[in-house]
Every structure is written in C-alpha cells, then in structure tokens.
Amino acid sequence: MKNCIILLAMLICCSINSKAQLQQADKRYTDSLNRILSGRFSDSLKTEAGFKLTDFWADRDSTKALQYLMSARNRSKNHPLLVARSYWYEALVYQDRDHAKAERLLILTDSLLRKFNSKGVYRLRSIVWHNYSLIQQHKDNLPLTLDVLINKVLPLSKKAGDKEFLGTEYVSIGTVFMNIGQYEKANPYLQQGLNALKDASPDKYYLLVNVYLAISQNYYHLKNYGLTKKYLGLAKTILDKSAQVRTDYPMDWFWLDYYKSTTRYFVATRQNKPALADAEKAIKLARDLNDNYTLQEVIFEKYRVFYDQKNFVKAKKTLLQIVDRPEIN
Secondary structure (H helix, E strand, O other), X not given: OOOOOOOOOOOOOOOOOOOOOOOHHHHHHHHHHHHHHHOOOOHHHHHHHHHHHHHHHOOOOHHHHHHHHHHHHHHOOOOHHHHHHHHHHHHHHHOOOOXXXXXXXXXXXXXXXXXXXXXXXXXXXXXXXXXXXXXXXXXXXXXXXXXXXXXXXXHHHHHHOOHHHHHHHHHHHHHHHHHOOOHHHHHHHHHHHHHHHOOOOHHHHHHHHHHHHHHHHXXXXXXXXHHHHHHHHHHHHHHHHHOOOOOOOOOHHHHHHHHHHXXXXXXXXXXXXXHHHHHHHHHHHHHHOOOHHHHHHHHHHHHHHHHHOOOHHHHHHHHHOOOOOOOOO
C-alpha cells in the first residue's frame, strides 16, 4: 500500500468534449449551487453552497475555489463555526500546492474549532489532523505522521462516534507501521480497524476489503502464510459480493491489490502456476488503471517465478520489461 487514506476520485471523461470541459453531472451540481448563491436564501445556506463549490474547485481551479471561499467567508462573519470551517476549506485548496501554508491553515482551523463541542466538530477536527498527517507522510516525516494519527486523530475520531471513520484511522496507523517495516506493531491497529469495520454496509464494502488486504499483506511480511491466505480469502469473498451492489469507490483498484497480493503469496509458497496466472490478471488491471508502480511490482514477481524455475531466458526478458519504466504516473 502506498497511501494510508482512501482517496475517492472518479472522473469519467466525456468522449466528445475536451478534457477541460465539465461532465454533465458536475455541471448540474455546480449550477444548482450557483442558483443558491444568486437566489433569495439565507446567508448560512449560501455559505454552505460556497463551501461546497470551494471543495469542488479546490483541485481543479484554485483561483475559482478561492473566489468562492472568500465570498462564503464574508457571509459567515457573524457565525464563528462557519468562519472556523472556512479555514478548513482554504486548507484544501493548498493541500497539494503549498504544504507550509496548508499546515498553518489546518492548525488555525483546529484552534478555532476547539470552542465547539459536538460529534460533527470532533469528526471535522479529526479530518483536519488526518490531512495534517498526510502532509507529514508526503514529507517522509513518518514519526510525526504516527504521532499525529495516534495522539490527535484517534482520540477525536472516538469522540465523533463514527465507527467507519475510526476504523479507517486504525488501518491508516497500521499501514504506516507496515511502511516502516514494524509489522508486529501494525497488527493490533489493523485488527482494531477490522473490529470497527466488520459490519460495514454494502456501499462501504471497499473499507472492509481494504482492511482484509492490509491484514493479509502484514501477515505476508511476517511470513505467516496461513493467515495471509485466510485474509486473502476473506477479501475475495467481499470483492465478489461487491459486484452485486453499488459502492462508493471503484473496486477495480482493490481487485488489482488483491491479485498483486495473491501473486506474492503464491510466489512465497512456491505455487508457480497460480502465481503466473494471477500476475497476468494484476498486470492487465495495472495497465488499464495506468498504475506503473504496481505494474513494476507484479512484473518483478513474475521474474522471481522464472528465476526459481531456472528459466533464465524468460527471467531476463521479464526483468527487462521494467528497466527504465517510470514508477510514478
């Protein structure tokens, strides 16, 4: 796993229009919000519409996002909670553009939100600190990432009383421990994540699949292949079920992670035939999803199979497929 938070990003390009043009659904959404801004509605309702438009444009057009934000903030001057939330939306605009500014805005947001005590505010504060931890992860400051997740995000998530959000945070912490090779420390956090997510509704199946795959990968690194197989099987069961329901996240990404994980498991247990079969499934998905990082990982697993079989011609040919291939898309 390369990230410790699931980012929901589904953009389907329209085949007859330019890439810059909004999808029809997006246009209907923004038009409805703009009608609120221009209509005879309360300032608080207009502020909420402005916040939503800021969020929509944050990673598309920062100038437009900030215009909506400043207008919303001006309307919210007499509402301290709305003012506090406005700095959160401003931080979203800078999250991937200016880490230092985003950090300052996130800390300011939390300081303003501390005056309020409600589950909704606790949840927002936990998200604020989660985003702060993501910046630290991006900067490779993993000790601070863990400190923020454990000492800021988890307590606030518990106060918010949202089991799905809390479970995701436990998985986030476990994943960071996995990323630094501390697999024994990762396990209890992943298990607590599973306890919180085991009753996830069908539209949230991706959360359950994610934790099963994370646990299986952790046991793989611990060389406990029996439990690796067990949790891969549980992930497969939920993946199969997800085909029958509408989920909030594209499941192809989890199928890719699943086949990458089964390939590794079969290679580790020297089951070469199923390893090669699942490697091909993973490679096709990685190419379809334009995920070069995972593509390299899986091709290397194929190389390991051919090398183990002493088929050095195929091993060399396979290894050459990833030479000079970029890892990051």
